[in-house]
Amino acid sequence: MAEGExxxxxxxxxxxxxxxxxxxPHRLDMSGLSGVxxxxxxxxxxxxxxxxxxxxxxxxxxxxxxxxxxxxPCIDGLREKDVGTGQGTIGGVVATGFSGPxxxxxxxxxxxxxxxxxxxxxGETFVGGGKVVKNxxxxxxxxxxxxxxxxxxxxxxxxxxxxxxxxxxxxxxxxGMSSSQAVRAMTEVLQTAADASGACHLPxxxxxxxxPDDVSVTAFRLEGVRPSVEFRLARxxxxxxxxxxxxxxxxxxxxxxxxxxxDVTPLSGDANRTLWRxxxxxxxxxxxxERIEKRIPRSRAMLDWGGGLIWLEPAAAADVSSSLACExxxxxxxxxxxxxxVRAPADVRRTVNVFHPQPPALAALSNRVDLQFDPxxxxxxxxxxxxx
Amino acid sequence: MLMPxxxxxxxxRRADLVARLREVVPDGVIEDEESRRAYEQDALTAYRQMPxxxxxxxxxxxxxxxxxxxxxxxxxxxxxGAGTSLSGGALPLADGVVVGLARLSKILDIDYDNRxxxxxxxxxNLAISRAVDARGFYYAPDPSSQIAxxxxxxxxxxxxxxxxxKYGLTTNNVLGIELVTMSGDVLRIGGKHFDxxxxxxxxxxxxxxxxxxxxxxxxxxILPKPETARALLVGFASNEDAGATVAxxxxxxxxxxxxxxxxxxAIHAAEAFVKVGxxxxxxxxxxxxxxxxxxxxxxxxxxxxxxxxxHGAVSCRMSTSEPERLAFWAGRKAAFPAVGRISPDYLxxxxxxxxxxxxxxxxxxxxxxxEFGLRVANVFHAGDGNLHPLILFDSNQPGExxxxxxxxAAILRLCVEVGGVLTGEHxxxxxxxxxxxxxxxxxxxxxxxRLKCAFDPSGLLNPGKVFPVLHRCAxxxxxxxxxxxxAFPDIPRF
Numbered sequence: 001m002a003e004g005e006x007x008x009x010x011x012x013x014x015x016x017x018x019x020x021x022x023x024x025p026h027r028l029d030m031s032g033l034s035g036v037x038x039x040x041x042x043x044x045x046x047x048x049x050x051x052x053x054x055x056x057x058x059x060x061x062x063x064x065x066x067x068x069x070x071x072x073p074c075i076d077g078l079r080e081k082d083v084g085t086g087q088g089t090i091g092g093v094v095a096t097g098f099s100g101p102x103x104x105x106x107x108x109x110x111x112x113x114x115x116x117x118x119x120x121x122x123g124e125t126f127v128g129g130g131k132v133v134k135n136x137x138x139x140x141x142x143x144x145x146x147x148x149x150x151x152x153x154x155x156x157x158x159x160x161x162x163x164x165x166x167x168x169x170x171x172x173x174x175x176g177m178s179s180s181q182a183v184r185a186m187t188e189v190l191q192t193a194a195d196a197s198g199a200c201h202l203p204x205x206x207x208x209x210x211x212p213d214d215v216s217v218t219a220f221r222l223e224g225v226r227p228s229v230e231f232r233l234a235r236x237x238x239x240x241x242x243x244x245x246x247x248x249x250x251x252x253x254x255x256x257x258x259x260x261x262x263d264v265t266p267l268s269g270d271a272n273r274t275l276w277r278x279x280x281x282x283x284x285x286x287x288x289x290e291r292i293e294k295r296i297p298r299s300r301a302m303l304d305w306g307g308g309l310i311w312l313e314p315a316a317a318a319d320v321s322s323s324l325a326c327e328x329x330x331x332x333x334x335x336x337x338x339x340x341x342v343r344a345p346a347d348v349r350r351t352v353n354v355f356h357p358q359p360p361a362l363a364a365l366s367n368r369v370d371l372q373f374d375p376x377x378x379x380x381x382x383x384x385x386x387x388x
Numbered sequence: 389m390l391m392p393x394x395x396x397x398x399x400x401r402r403a404d405l406v407a408r409l410r411e412v413v414p415d416g417v418i419e420d421e422e423s424r425r426a427y428e429q430d431a432l433t434a435y436r437q438m439p440x441x442x443x444x445x446x447x448x449x450x451x452x453x454x455x456x457x458x459x460x461x462x463x464x465x466x467x468x469g470a471g472t473s474l475s476g477g478a479l480p481l482a483d484g485v486v487v488g489l490a491r492l493s494k495i496l497d498i499d500y501d502n503r504x505x506x507x508x509x510x511x512x513n514l515a516i517s518r519a520v521d522a523r524g525f526y527y528a529p530d531p532s533s534q535i536a537x538x539x540x541x542x543x544x545x546x547x548x549x550x551x552x553x554k555y556g557l558t559t560n561n562v563l564g565i566e567l568v569t570m571s572g573d574v575l576r577i578g579g580k581h582f583d584x585x586x587x588x589x590x591x592x593x594x595x596x597x598x599x600x601x602x603x604x605x606x607x608x609x610i611l612p613k614p615e616t617a618r619a620l621l622v623g624f625a626s627n628e629d630a631g632a633t634v635a636x637x638x639x640x641x642x643x644x645x646x647x648x649x650x651x652x653x654a655i656h657a658a659e660a661f662v663k664v665g666x667x668x669x670x671x672x673x674x675x676x677x678x679x680x681x682x683x684x685x686x687x688x689x690x691x692x693x694x695x696x697x698x699h700g701a702v703s704c705r706m707s708t709s710e711p712e713r714l715a716f717w718a719g720r721k722a723a724f725p726a727v728g729r730i731s732p733d734y735l736x737x738x739x740x741x742x743x744x745x746x747x748x749x750x751x752x753x754x755x756x757x758x759e760f761g762l763r764v765a766n767v768f769h770a771g772d773g774n775l776h777p778l779i780l781f782d783s784n785q786p787g788e789x790x791x792x793x794x795x796x797a798a799i800l801r802l803c804v805e806v807g808g809v810l811t812g813e814h815x816x817x818x819x820x821x822x823x824x825x826x827x828x829x830x831x832x833x834x835x836x837x838r839l840k841c842a843f844d845p846s847g848l849l850n851p852g853k854v855f856p857v858l859h860r861c862a863x864x865x866x867x868x869x870x871x872x873x874x875a876f877p878d879i880p881r882f
Contacts, residue, residue, distance in 0.1 A: 042635040043742050043773070065641055099583070108583050110591055111560050126835040127828070132740045134772040134812040136546045136595045137820075137827055138854065139836045140559065143591025147583075164641030187501050193524075193612045193681065228684030235681075281580035283501035308582055337581035356585040361573040365842065366587050372838035384586065 006381045009150040011051045013084020014074065015092045019149050019383040020354050021346045031085045033156065041066055044133055045114065046162050050091025050155035057090055067165040070109050071100025071258075075275075076268040077343050091155050097147025100262035101198040101221070104190070104282070104305050106163070110146040117157035118145065121374025131159045144369070150380040151388055152373040166223035171198070171249040171257055172236055173211070174218045179203065180286040182218040183307040185243050187283050189220055190306045192239065194232050197223045198258055199306040206266035206302055210249050210257035218243075221258055264311050266302055273313045274323055274344040276330055280337035282308035291333035296326060323348045331356070355384050389435050389476075389818050391852045394483035398463055402440060405463060405485075409443055412453035416444035416491065427468065427486050431533070432476040432819055434735070434789065439466065439480030446491040448566060448574060448604040455602065456572030458485055464848050465570070467598040469509065469541030472533040474736060475817025477545060477597045477853060487602060489540050495519050496605070502580045504563060506607045509540025513547075516608065525610040528555035531813070532721060540603050546595030548813035550646040550720075551677075553771035555611070557813070559594040566605035567593060570844040579607055592839065597815050598850040600843040614679035617645065618689055619716040622696045623670030623703035627651065630672035631746040633699040634770045637676070637692055644692070646677040647771035648720050651750065654727070654765040654778070658719035661726035666719050667703050674770065675716055723767045724778065731763075731780035735792045739803030740812035743773045752802055753777060760795040762788070774812030775803065801826050816854045824856050833857075838864055 006024035010016055011031040034051035041064040048057060054072060061067050072093040079086065094116075099108040115129035128141025145153060177185060182201035189196055198221030204214055211217050220236060222229045237246065249257050260266065267275055280288050285307025293299055298315040312330065316322040323344060330339050338356035341349065358366060363385070370377075370388045382388070409417045418424055419441060429436040445451045458465050464484035471478050480486050492508035495515070499506070500523060505516050513534040516527040530549035531537055537547065542558045543565065555561070564578030577593070578584035593600055624630040630649055637644065650658065650673045659666040666673060674696070678688045689706055696704055707713035719726070727734050741749055746768070753764055765778045777799055781792040800810050800820060804827045810820045824833060833855060840847070841861035851858055 040742070040744070042639045043744065044638065045742070097583075097588075103582060107556065107560050110583075110588050111556065120835060124831050124835070126832045128832065128835070130740070130809040130827075132742055132773050132808050132812075134548065134552070134557070134740050134769070134774045135809045136548075136557075136813055136815055137809045137811050138816065138824065138833075139839055140546070140591050140595050141836065141839070143559070143588045144839070146588060146591075148587055152587075164638075164643060167641065190503065191500060191612060193615050195612075195680070224680075225684060225687055227687045228681055231681050231683040279581045279583055279585075281499075281502045281504075283499075305582060336579050338585035340585070358586055359575075361569075362575050362577070362586070362589075365569070365573075365575065365589070368842035369587055369589070369839065372842045373835070 004376050004378065006378050009154055009380055010084045011089040011091050012053065012087045013079050014086065014088040015078050015096050016080040016083040017078045017346070018096055018342065019349070021350050022380050022383050024381065028154065029084070030091055030154065031089065036060060037157065044162055045131055045159060047131060047157060047159045048090050050089060050158055052090050053087040054090055054093055055087065061162055062165065065165050066162045068112065068160065069102055069106035069163045070112050071102045071262050072109065073098050073100050073262045073264065075264050075342065077271060090158055094146050094155065094158055095148065095150045101200060101258055101304050104308065105195070105197045110143045112161045113142040113146045113158065114161050115159035116142045116145050116155055118153035118155050120153040121376065121379045125156070129159065133161050149383045151370055151383050152379065154379065168226045168229045169221060169223045169251070169254045170229055170233055171254040172220045172222070172233060172240070173247040173249065174240055174244045175212065175215045175247065176244045177201070177216055177218050179289055179303060181243070182216070182303065183283065183286040185218055185240060186306040189236065189239065190282070194222065194236050196220045198261070200261050201303040202266060203302065205300060208257065208260045208266045210253050219257065221254065261304060264302070267300060267311055267313045270313070272318055274318045274326070274348065275342045276312040276314065276339055277342045278310040278312060278330070278334060278337060278339045280308060280310065280334060282306040284335070285310060288333050292330055295329035295333065318345055318348060320348055320351045323352045327352045391437065391481060391818070392858060394481070398483045399440065401461065405461060406441065408457050409441070409454060412457065413443055413445050413450050416446065418442035418444065427471070427480060427488065430471040430473040430476060430478040432474055432479070432817065435476050435479050435818060437480045437482055439486040440483050442486045442488060444488045444491050448568065451487065451568045451602055451604050452572045452574055454487060455568055455570055459570050459572065459846065459848060462846065462848065464851055466850050467544070467602045469538035469544070470512070470536045472537040472541065473545060473815065473817060474738070475811065475815040475819040477815050477817040479818050481852065489538065489602070492604060499580060500525070503610050504580045504607050505610055506605065507539060509543070509603050509606060510538050513537050513539055513542055516610070520610050524613050526613050527561065527608055527610050529558050529561055532724070539606050539608065543594050543603050543606060544596065544598045545815045546813070548774070550648060550769065553647060553769070554643050554645045559591060562590065562594055562606065562608050564607035565590060565593060565603050567601040567603055569601045570846070570849045595815070597817060597854050599840055599854060600849065614645070616682045616685045617677060617679040617713060618685050619707045619713045620676045620689060620692055620696070621666070621705045621716050622674040622676065622701045623667040624672040624674070624700060625670065625702050627672045627750045628747045629700035630674050631743065633674060633696050633701065634743060636695045636699055638771070640691065640695060642688055642691065644676050644771060645679040646675065648675045649673065649768040649770040650720065650723065651766040653763065654723055654767050657726040657730050657765055658723050661729055662718045662722050664715040664719045670702060675720055720767065727765050727778045727780065732782040732784065734781065735779040735796050737777045737779065737796050737799050738774070738811045738814040739800050739808055740772070740774045741803050741806050741808035743770065745806040745808070749775065749802060749806060753799065756795060756798055760791050762792055762795055769812070772812070773808065797823060818853055821854060822856050824854070834864055
């Protein structure tokens with residue numbers, strides 16, 4: 001290929017339709033750069049090649065009763081036709097930086113990326129961070145790379161902090177709350193030492209395994225050693241006694257429920273709708289949603305992160321003009337936080353701001369950061385913002 | 389310590405600069421020598437330098453105006469919080485302006501519903517926890533200097549503390565900042581929501597040691613206080629047994645709130661100082677703290693005790709009251725001053741190692757003691773592998789400081805050799821600056837410095853810290869990068 005020509009970075013392809021479409025004459029397929037380089041459970045450290053399938057990593061960790069605490073989601077419909085192997089990879093997880101329901105308690109992807117080796121857009125190899133769990137030597141380059149959607153560098157090695165998987169998991173479901181009642185209840189629970197590792201709300205029109213039909217559920221997940229989970233569950237049961245009918249999910253049922261929440265399964269059905277992801281102050285989740293519902297009636301949405309994460313499917317066609325109108329209404333409803341267009345046809349992602357627009361000074365800084373790592377814009381050009 | 393050469397032109401324009409700064413911070417420009425002296429060093433007391441000037445702005449607007457002036461005149465700036473840096477991060481420059489953030493000391497907002505506190509950078513770490521204590525909350529990172537160190541300084545250094553194994557470092561607990569860049573732009577990154585949009589500039593700012601911008605507002609997350617905390621005090625006949633116990637605890641899926649280890653010299657120094665009943669006949673002591681609901685703490689204390697006993701513990705005590713728990717910690721928390729009592733001076737090192745390397749590293753340290761003719765006491769954040777060897781010396785003895793520095797460098801090289809890093813929580817600053825090329829190649833450092841160029845293209849913000857060689861941003865663009873490491877140690881760098 002000619003010097004200076006742009007590359008689209010892919011591996012599994014399961015996130016290739018995430019972000020703005022990349023116009024590049026070449027595709028760099030990282031799926032061959034695969035394999036576990038070292039895993040030391042007692043050190044809580046795992047080093048892998050970026051093309052290693054996520055499923056392989058999760059199975060390896062599970063064999064030693066450990067896990068990736070940030071619960072990386074696998075959202076349907078984010079694979080462009082025939083791109084990649086179809087198996088999500090660690091490189092894709094880190095590059096896109098999405099975290100699951102445990103994020104408020106356990107931290108985001110970026111909190112678990114200890115070190116990277118990579119090739120920058122200059123074609124130079126470099127490392128950042130380290131391979132130990134505590135390190136402040138130099139700038140935290142691994143955080144910069146996490147969620148940079150392959151626009152700064154291509155990973156060749158990723159070191160992750162891994163943690164013991166909880167011994168026990170139980171979920172308490174409260175039925176019939178409205179979204180504003182649910183956010184109030186979640187806020188109250190998260191202010192106690194109940195130490196919930198998940199707090200979400202699914203309205204009645206959304207379907208998920210473990211959730212009764214025709215009724216909304218607000219779910220709280222408790223994890224840890226059995227005596228602790230039992231004690232906290234009893235406490236939670238009392239605290240929420242007046243909130244509505246309660247049900248309990250144990251073991252695999254609880255795990256499956258949160259897998260569904262993590263992967264946004266209730267909103268994965270309709271390919272003719274766009275999917276948005278909003279991050280707002282948790283206690284404002286219901287208000288933001290109400291404002292959006294006023295502007296775009298009959299939209300479907302679920303709340304995670306105690307109200308701080310909104311997955312939204314606006315009731316509008318997935319075409320350019322409807323999506324532009326939705327964008328304005330959605331972003332206009334957010335006072336603090338941001339919104340990302342996660343799932344939409346390519347022409348929509350080309351026109352609508354997929355990532356939340358930044359104020360000019362911050363946008364200029366982001367641009368300067370990009371140009372330092374990738375001065376000729378050869379890596380996933382335009383994936384995040386025009387010119388980045 | 390070699391610092392960038394003072395610029396005579398800048399020094400000759402000092403009066404002009406004072407006048408310009410007084411226009412924007414009328415009552416906060418410190419000119420006279422006596423008052424400037426208070427700023428000539430931070431907690432890394434081996435190095436001192438009188439700053440050209442000190443400015444104490446009291447608002448974001450004033451910080452921005454000060455930086456705009458310094459940027460336009462080409463004047464270097466050294467940001468400063470409480471001056472508790474252990475790596476010389478706030479060491480002044482002879483031709484530089486120290487920007488002290490002490491006046492920005494207000495808590496602006498406490499939001500229990502979103503579980504956040506928003507405050508100015510000069511608020512102390514402990515003041516945040518105190519402000520929310522009555523409602524049963526706290527701010528988790530707890531560096532030992534928490535009574536004095538500021539949240540702004542914590543962000544600059546990405547400070548840790550004994551509880552960061554379970555609750556994370558500063559970077560894992562900050563949600564948003566307001567930042568002023570060297571050119572005077574005011575940026576807001578993140579807020580009360582999780583995960584800012586775009587590049588993780590918040591992640592990069594945290595731990596950037598004052599080289600990328602000055603933080604003028606901070607939003608941190610607060611947590612409900614655990615209902616119970618209990619500590620175990622476990623003695624071992626060897627460091628190996630203690631190390632194996634730590635690995636076994638983590639291997640069993642237990643992440644304690646804190647897990648600290650002390651070696652024999654540290655145990656003796658601490659016990660002589662605070663008299664809390666540490667066993668003196670053991671080679672290593674572990675303090676393991678578990679927190680949470682009582683049911684959980686009881687259960688885990690039982691498990692940890694059993695693991696310790698099956699790995700050769702020779703003594704084991706569990707705290708039965710809050711005063712007793714605090715007494716267990718008192719010796720560990722007083723380890724530095726305790727060592728200060730038995731030695732006129734000490735250097736505190738801060739490398740992190742993979743925990744499995746601990747026995748090998750400790751026995752190598754014994755050999756180095758003979759080589760350098762100096763003694764070492766070790767305290768160790770055992771859970772996360774962060775080792776603090778305290779090198780005892782007497783600066784009144786000619787050559788001892790230099791020997792201690794040489795010893796320290798040898799220890800940090802050893803940390804890197806076994807797969808670890810130069811600094812776990814104290815920062816690079818000036819102290820470990822010249823060792824950076826032990827851990828990073830020229831290309832690694834060039835990529836880090838290019839990040840700095842995106843924030844501060846003229847290199848005026850805290851130069852002489854972190855990076856062993858100052859490059860102009862233009863020349864970094866062209867520099868021929870190869871895999872060879874910089875020659876170390878002693879070539880002139882500035």
